[in-house]
Amino acid sequence: MKKVFLKDIARSLSISKTAVSLVLNGKGDENKISKDTQDKIISFAKKHNYVPNQLARGLSRGKSETIGLIIPNISDTFYSKIAGYVELKAKELGYSVLFSSSNEDNKKEAELIRAMLNRQVEGLIIASTQNNLKEIKSLQDDDFPFVLIDRNYPEMETNAVVVDNFNGLKIVTEHLIGLGRRKIGFITLEPKLEAIHQRYLGYKSALIEAGINFNKDLVKELSPLNYEDEISKAIGDLLKFPNSVDSVVFVTHYLTSVGLRELKRRQVKVPQEVAIVSFDELTAFDLVDPPITSVIQPVRDIANLSVEMLVNRIEGKDKTMVQKTVLDSKLVVRKSCGTF
Amino acid sequence: MKKVFLKDIARSLSISKTAVSLVLNGKGDENKISKDTQDKIISFAKKHNYVPNQLARGLSRGKSETIGLIIPNISDTFYSKIAGYVELKAKELGYSVLFSSSNEDNKKEAELIRAMLNRQVEGLIIASTQNNLKEIKSLQDDDFPFVLIDRNYPEMETNAVVVDNFNGLKIVTEHLIGLGRRKIGFITLEPKLEAIHQRYLGYKSALIEAGINFNKDLVKELSPLNYEDEISKAIGDLLKFPNSVDSVVFVTHYLTSVGLRELKRRQVKVPQEVAIVSFDELTAFDLVDPPITSVIQPVRDIANLSVEMLVNRIEGKDKTMVQKTVLDSKLVVRKSCGTF
DNA sequence: CTGAAAGCGCTTACAG
């Protein structure tokens, strides 16, 4: 089957390329091209399996019908789920998606943004490393459509879909307090990210409102790149804390995983001796020993809303300057927090 | 910062577009363009943040420096990990990656293949639904570079990187037998996929070699789209089997997850009453109650090898007709199989 | 309704 081009169709049918292009793009009627001609073109195209060259099309129209999705890491289940739903929603609205992972490297993220613009994406959804204020600002200045997800820049007003990290953490911490826990450890990441910082504030706020002394020694900050090595010392420190902590809050599913592994290694009884809760979860968290109480993020909503917001912006249906949506997360109580 | 084009650079520097294009593509030396001129061009380009339009470039050269990756589902941790490594490796070799999920829909997969060709990808890595023999064959006939991963078409010789499914399942089944289990259930998917079929054969072969009667009643085939509903009956049937099975083998991580959930719901003691093992695993399988014995697939190798194979093919370094690599999987023994 | 033509931004023989 030889590749067939627009001009081939035109020649074979003795019709101008213009007409063929118009018809194939659904503009036959508005250009008053006869039903007959239209049918001929369409059936010929179908028969010969014609597919337009997107590169040429995009170049000519200055459009690509593609949006870009930049995430820290496609291997992370949270982001891979978002990617899946973004793809679905985008396709539904007529766009393809170009994915790329920044691997938490802000230089790489900046490059990816360029590379995507370069490929003429019409809009960008970014879960940013949050160290690219300049790049993001320049997108904003150029009026380029984009939506930040998961992580947004507090120093900037942009389109964004985020989760209420503060409340998510507050609720789960309050839950622990309600169950009688008082010495609540907090294992988090180096607080470069606003989302992570909000979780920290939520934790702190729950303590303070409950009249519990906030103690910095109970907060352990691990490096996003080296947390697997650092977890042992962090857990060790928390267990050494006067009479040991009675519970630990983890700010991400992977910290929870390594933390629980470490607790098990040290033969600490969870939840009897130390209760644990997790922000964000892994598929198997309900099967874990003990099943892990988690704050679940609405991945599907994050994906759907961000795509809709972006497409509205691209297609100019929605010219409001900025639109920020904050979604609720959901507390799922399981055994790891010591509920009986 | 206004967008700068090739012609802008040429005009500003009073040099021909040809020279600018050549230099920027690293062909300055071979075209004997003076160092001086080259430096001028390069520094100007850098200063003005010039980035070539890939669409135009691709159209003109008939190349896109992009490869396509078609997988059943980017949300599945197995495929998302592959995607992550494919992206890394491809970037290393100078290619971008276009991902898309077929959602196990062969019509959609066929569309995706077209859409990707259409975007002028230079090669394709496909984890196929295996119902597109025609499309794959036509790629082959057109001498279009592609590599099948995870799933390949047994009726066809193609470039492929797959895992030794037969042996993986055989080993884990033998392990159960070695631990004294005799009534071994098998929960699988409707056997359209060769990979799944091989796992079935591995299971069967282990039984037969051990002199255990193979019993069809112990094999439960669930629908890939509806396994969550079907698991309950499947497990129920296995437990009703004369005196109940003493163990179950699951062919994918998600079947293992739902299966274990169901066993727990029925308050079956795992592994005492029923031991379980899984082909492929989830991050938290070592934390699960009980930790799950799994056959682990070499995702990283699958990704790296397939990209290398594809790029070799694209760049013509490797003209051998077809190359099929079969990778070993690794058995990780944990408590769910009843080891003490 | 139709066709010739310009243009999208680049690359690449080709002639000098």
Add this chain to the structure above:
DNA sequence: CTGAAAGCGCTTACAG
């Protein structure tokens, strides 16, 4: 070393 020119495959005013 350099420049004019054609071409990649499409879209889209524009004139008829």
